[in-house]
Amino acid sequence: MDAANYLYLSALLFSIGAIGVVLRRNAIVVFMCIELMLNAANLSFVTFSRINGDLNGQVVAFFTMVVAACEVVVGLAIIVTIYRSRRSASVDDASLLRR
Amino acid sequence: MNEVALQVGQTAAPEALLFWILAPLTLIAALGMLLVRKAVHSAILMAFVMIALAIFYIAQDAPFLGIVQIVVYTGAVMMLFLFILMLVGVDSSDSLAETIRGLRPIAITAALGFGGLMVSLLSRATLGRSAVGLEAANSDGNVEAIARLLFSRYVWPFEVVSALLITAALGAMVLAHHHRIQERPTQRQLSIDRFRKDSLATAAGLAAPGVFARHNAVDVPALLPDGSPAPASINASLKARGDVLDSARFELGTVDTSADEEK
Amino acid sequence: MMMMTSTSIVYLIALPLAGAVILLLAGRRSDKWGHLLATALCASSFFVALYQLSLMFKRPSQERAVSQKLFEWISVGTFKIDAGLLLDQLSICFVLLITGVGSLIHIYSISYMAHDPDRRRFFAFLNLFIAAMLLLVLGDSYLNLYVGWEGVGLASYLLIGFWNEKPAYATASKKAFVMNRIGDMGLSFAIMIAFATMGTVSFIGVQAAVEQTSTLALTGIGIMLLVAAIGKSAQFPLQAWLGDAMAGPTPVSALIHAATMVTAGVYLITRSNFIFDAAPSAQLLVVIVGAITLMFGALIGTAKDDIKKALAASTMSQIGYMILCAGLGPVGYAFAIMHLLTHGFFKAGMFLGAGSVMHGMDDEVNMRKYGALRKVMPITFVTFGLGYLAILGIPPFAGFYSKDMIIETAFNAGGIKGIILGSVTLLGAGITAFYMTRVMILTFTGTPRWDEKAQPHESPWLMWLPMAILALGSLTSGYLLSSNDSLVKWLSPLFESHEEHHELLPPILVSALALVMVAIGVAVAFLKYSRREIDAVAPKNVSIFTRIAREDLMQDRLNEALFMRPGQELTKTLVKTDAVIIDGAVRGIGRLTIATALSLRGVQNGFVRSYAAFILIGALAMIVAIWVVVQ
Numbered sequence: 001m002d003a004a005n006y007l008y009l010s011a012l013l014f015s016i017g018a019i020g021v022v023l024r025r026n027a028i029v030v031f032m033c034i035e036l037m038l039n040a041a042n043l044s045f046v047t048f049s050r051i052n053g054d055l056n057g058q059v060v061a062f063f064t065m066v067v068a069a070c071e072v073v074v075g076l077a078i079i080v081t082i083y084r085s086r087r088s089a090s091v092d093d094a095s096l097l098r099r
Numbered sequence: 100m101n102e103v104a105l106q107v108g109q110t111a112a113p114e115a116l117l118f119w120i121l122a123p124l125t126l127i128a129a130l131g132m133l134l135v136r137k138a139v140h141s142a143i144l145m146a147f148v149m150i151a152l153a154i155f156y157i158a159q160d161a162p163f164l165g166i167v168q169i170v171v172y173t174g175a176v177m178m179l180f181l182f183i184l185m186l187v188g189v190d191s192s193d194s195l196a197e198t199i200r201g202l203r204p205i206a207i208t209a210a211l212g213f214g215g216l217m218v219s220l221l222s223r224a225t226l227g228r229s230a231v232g233l234e235a236a237n238s239d240g241n242v243e244a245i246a247r248l249l250f251s252r253y254v255w256p257f258e259v260v261s262a263l264l265i266t267a268a269l270g271a272m273v274l275a276h277h278h279r280i281q282e283r284p285t286q287r288q289l290s291i292d293r294f295r296k297d298s299l300a301t302a303a304g305l306a307a308p309g310v311f312a313r314h315n316a317v318d319v320p321a322l323l324p325d326g327s328p329a330p331a332s333i334n335a336s337l338k339a340r341g342d343v344l345d346s347a348r349f350e351l352g353t354v355d356t357s358a359d360e361e362k
Numbered sequence: 363m364m365m366m367t368s369t370s371i372v373y374l375i376a377l378p379l380a381g382a383v384i385l386l387l388a389g390r391r392s393d394k395w396g397h398l399l400a401t402a403l404c405a406s407s408f409f410v411a412l413y414q415l416s417l418m419f420k421r422p423s424q425e426r427a428v429s430q431k432l433f434e435w436i437s438v439g440t441f442k443i444d445a446g447l448l449l450d451q452l453s454i455c456f457v458l459l460i461t462g463v464g465s466l467i468h469i470y471s472i473s474y475m476a477h478d479p480d481r482r483r484f485f486a487f488l489n490l491f492i493a494a495m496l497l498l499v500l501g502d503s504y505l506n507l508y509v510g511w512e513g514v515g516l517a518s519y520l521l522i523g524f525w526n527e528k529p530a531y532a533t534a535s536k537k538a539f540v541m542n543r544i545g546d547m548g549l550s551f552a553i554m555i556a557f558a559t560m561g562t563v564s565f566i567g568v569q570a571a572v573e574q575t576s577t578l579a580l581t582g583i584g585i586m587l588l589v590a591a592i593g594k595s596a597q598f599p600l601q602a603w604l605g606d607a608m609a610g611p612t613p614v615s616a617l618i619h620a621a622t623m624v625t626a627g628v629y630l631i632t633r634s635n636f637i638f639d640a641a642p643s644a645q646l647l648v649v650i651v652g653a654i655t656l657m658f659g660a661l662i663g664t665a666k667d668d669i670k671k672a673l674a675a676s677t678m679s680q681i682g683y684m685i686l687c688a689g690l691g692p693v694g695y696a697f698a699i700m701h702l703l704t705h706g707f708f709k710a711g712m713f714l715g716a717g718s719v720m721h722g723m724d725d726e727v728n729m730r731k732y733g734a735l736r737k738v739m740p741i742t743f744v745t746f747g748l749g750y751l752a753i754l755g756i757p758p759f760a761g762f763y764s765k766d767m768i769i770e771t772a773f774n775a776g777g778i779k780g781i782i783l784g785s786v787t788l789l790g791a792g793i794t795a796f797y798m799t800r801v802m803i804l805t806f807t808g809t810p811r812w813d814e815k816a817q818p819h820e821s822p823w824l825m826w827l828p829m830a831i832l833a834l835g836s837l838t839s840g841y842l843l844s845s846n847d848s849l850v851k852w853l854s855p856l857f858e859s860h861e862e863h864h865e866l867l868p869p870i871l872v873s874a875l876a877l878v879m880v881a882i883g884v885a886v887a888f889l890k891y892s893r894r895e896i897d898a899v900a901p902k903n904v905s906i907f908t909r910i911a912r913e914d915l916m917q918d919r920l921n922e923a924l925f926m927r928p929g930q931e932l933t934k935t936l937v938k939t940d941a942v943i944i945d946g947a948v949r950g951i952g953r954l955t956i957a958t959a960l961s962l963r964g965v966q967n968g969f970v971r972s973y974a975a976f977i978l979i980g981a982l983a984m985i986v987a988i989w990v991v992v993q
Binding site: 003004005006007008009011012013014015016017018019020022023024025026028029031032033035036039042043046047049050051052053054055056058059061062063065066067068069070071072073074076077078079080081083084089092 | 118122125126129130132133138141142145148149152155156159160161163164167168171172175176179180183184186187197198199202203206207209210211213214217218221222226231232233235236237241244245248249253256257260263264266267268270271272274275277
Binding site: 018021022023025091092094095096 | 967968969970971974975978981
């Protein structure tokens, strides 16, 4: 099997995640889609690591995971805060900047 | 396909089998995540994708990352997601109708174009040399090899990332911390409020679910002394989820109060 | 040449500066003792100067100059300017004059300003002036000089407008300031040209670079320096401010507008002797300006009834002498300085005398209201009279030595130029004698023409003592400075050696001619004013010439017609241009921006998801670009 298949899979997962970020309104789902995009990128890193015979890609993927975890923690905290003040988890309702 | 240098050579048949079974399932799960209305279901599908990815990592000679993926994502992150879902959004199911005009076709076209072009580009890419596997790099074991890199070449980013983690934890605590705007009411104040503010009917407290009913489950409203159901006795979140049993089935007939009058 | 360094020059400036700072910061708290502190600090600065002079005497003449580096001021690449001081034979003359006369005037002012509620502020400004003037003469580069130059301009402005509650006085200070700005601009241009062509602005550096610099650049620098001198020293055509500057308290007129600040132009030209020596056309211009001004001032002086304005016109004329002499090249510098020093004594003395008269006459300045003050103010009469004899050039008074030298030098300039200049200076001496005699007669002799209310009286000793000392200076300074050519020899290391000049007229003949002119002037004045009664009100039906002279030879009208009116028209046009074209353009741009922004605002709809869509489109665009490149 061709290792490039993993890369195709990664590209498709990334695109699906992107669509989700744009189209879903529930902030938590949006967040999950962002995680999906990050994971797709990670898959590319791991695959390239294998293609190049070099572990640097895996290390970068590891760092990505840590950063993603941080992001989730802070992001979810923000969602909780917003929910507390506006009783809604929809990203469209957090549009104070509009006017 | 010999001129395509990304080709690592035909991997062993079990990996190919694994990929061709798991990859379509992953894609379907990801698409499902996009399409289901309930956030909880999205989360479950997401967890599936995560696990599938972990398996792919392990299959690609990255066992350490695979385990970390399962522990961090399916273990910690997904739990966190579910937790927050329970806190804020478990009652809502998204409407999939688009409210911003023109956004849906634009987004889908752009994303599909992006993915298609990516795939197209990848299929043409060449390295100009034959690819290598990870057998040599992992000769001392994958964990040891990554550890060697992490603590030598990447020790500075590693420390920075650890600082970031701590900062994120503190940030989350600060953000999620609830600032009390008013004074916490004292017992005395609560008691006074109960008698002065609302009707005397609730002065003794709301009825607990199941009281005077023929069923003592939490999703059954209490029956008031006159036999009518008391919706206030049910937890609001149960009501919002629609998990409330109709109390009509457990209602008593008209209460005969004549005996009391005789006394 | 390595110059000796000293660490004590800075005290000369620091002492009066400290006085100004303390008095201004302490405010009303120092009302009781402020004037004493200021006087003490100025006097101690004088003593430091005397000490420096004694040190200089001990050294051979080539090594008398000392310098002091204070701090590195500007350092840009190779361009370095230190805030440094230079005390040489020329500076010390000025330092002694400034601090000496300055101290006397401080003492005088204690009494003169005794009844003024703002006496402390006055002394603070006086100290500020002394400090700035010392910086002007002690700076070791044109830029340091410039700081002092602006400082004295500021002090002059503050002091002319000291009684700024009177609008006329405030206007006078503004006029002086604005006209000085023209000169200051000249100085800054001179510094810029010097820096552009020579790369340095220090006196030593410029002197060394003169050789390699083109005559054109040197002429440019020279003319610009002349413009600066014209502004500061009230020379033609920027002389109009000096008469109005008499609005300030009389001690100020004596110190700033007679003895020191207005001579800064002469200092600038003598200090830049190396430039003018190498730029003959600029030098010729200096002479012309000096000659015109000396006649101009003298003519104005004949018609003024205000005693201070008459003296101011005289100052203008005398500085014209100095400038003319300084323009005559190496032979003239030392004589210009000599006249400057003697003039500092006798003119300051006469101003103080005028102040004393005003003090006794309830601030009356019109000479037609004076008369016969000789009897009630004997000391003032004697001191003023000594100054009068000095300015006339009667031997052995100071003016005789210095002014005769100038006339002599003018005649010796050679050729037709020498004859013209000599005649002008001689004629000027005659007119000077006329108008000064007029002042004397109107003020001190004849019959009293005072108001009934006026009770003229002699001034207290604090006032007449400085006047007496200055009168003593008018009596002796000329002889002291010129006996044995002492000042010329003292200054000789600074200026290039005299070339042998041909003597057109023998010195004794020049002196005789000058004395004859003076005698004629005095005689005419006596005939005109002493023989008949003086009108208490200036007569109206006078000749056109008198009328012109009373109006400062139409200079104000000329300025108004030539500069002010066109300036106003230009300003009006510019305002209109600004409103229509500039503002129109600005508003147009604003409207365009608003219109564009309004049409683009739709993009900013506030929905996070649409922003995310834009990011996605951007990513797509990048991929497309890569794809196109790869194809």
